Amino acid sequence: xxxxxxxxxRAVKRGGLVIxxxxxxxxxxxxxxxxxxxxWLLQSSDADLRDDRADGSVARLVGRGLYRVVRxxxxxxxxxxxDLTDLDAYLRDSARYAAFERxxxxxxxxxxxxxxxxRRAIGFDVLERL
Amino acid sequence: MVVTRHPRAGRxxxxxxxxxxxxxxxxxxxxxxxxxxxxxxxxxxxxxxGIDPSEDSVRVxxxxxxxxxLRNVEFRVGDAAALDVGRxxxxxxxxxxSL
Numbered sequence: 001x002x003x004x005x006x007x008x009x010r011a012v013k014r015g016g017l018v019i020x021x022x023x024x025x026x027x028x029x030x031x032x033x034x035x036x037x038x039x040w041l042l043q044s045s046d047a048d049l050r051d052d053r054a055d056g057s058v059a060r061l062v063g064r065g066l067y068r069v070v071r072x073x074x075x076x077x078x079x080x081x082x083d084l085t086d087l088d089a090y091l092r093d094s095a096r097y098a099a100f101e102r103x104x105x106x107x108x109x110x111x112x113x114x115x116x117x118x119r120r121a122i123g124f125d126v127l128e129r130l
Numbered sequence: 131m132v133v134t135r136h137p138r139a140g141r142x143x144x145x146x147x148x149x150x151x152x153x154x155x156x157x158x159x160x161x162x163x164x165x166x167x168x169x170x171x172x173x174x175x176x177x178x179x180g181i182d183p184s185e186d187s188v189r190v191x192x193x194x195x196x197x198x199x200l201r202n203v204e205f206r207v208g209d210a211a212a213l214d215v216g217r218x219x220x221x222x223x224x225x226x227x228s229l
Contacts, residue, residue, distance in 0.1 A: 001229055011215045016221045016223070021225065054229045
């Protein structure tokens with residue numbers, strides 16, 4: 001990740017911008033059924049580790065004077081799933097999300113025929129290339 | 131039936147700064163995948179280069195660019211840690227879910 005940021009530093013003009021955008025697990029991803037939040041998703045420990053490393057890489061290169069953080073923010077994404085089987089299959093295959101938060105999946109059972117919307121926050125930092 | 135797994139990037143692009151940020155700029159989309167974000171930046175940017183290690187993803191992105199007749203978008207197979215852009219320099223680089 002440090003290598004990728006260094007590589008981007010070479011490819012971007014001085015004073016240009018590098019934007020790092022990733023799902024923000026600190027804002028819990030949620031499952032909406034019939035217009036209300038019914039459950040939440042847990043990120044995998046691997047994804048937590050990758051995010052920590054990415055955050056550390058950004059902080060390291062900011063500390064070394066290669067970049068300066070000029071703005072941060074987040075935006076919510078919504079992804080639709082046809083029914084509970086579809087959502088379960090996604091969680092089995094996802095490299096980022098591991099499971100439902102404890103005790104929340106049963107709340108989806110009455111709505112098992114869907115649709116479900118998974119809403120997740122995408123956090124971003126806008127970095128100036130120094 | 132799944133409606134979508136990869137939401138359009140329009141909201142992200144607007145949150146980053148939208149037309150005001152990207153208009154007339156040379157943009158590098160690192161880890162572009164199937165070009166999800168590159169295609170939403172393209173209407174504003176002077177040029178967008180999407181780079182991804184997956185040949186399959188790049189092929190899909192190229193096919194879409196060709197189908198839509200986009201002339202300011204290019205996709206290449208490449209590694210984020212060793213970007214091969216020669217002497218080209220960009221105004222903006224985006225790591226979209228790829229760092």
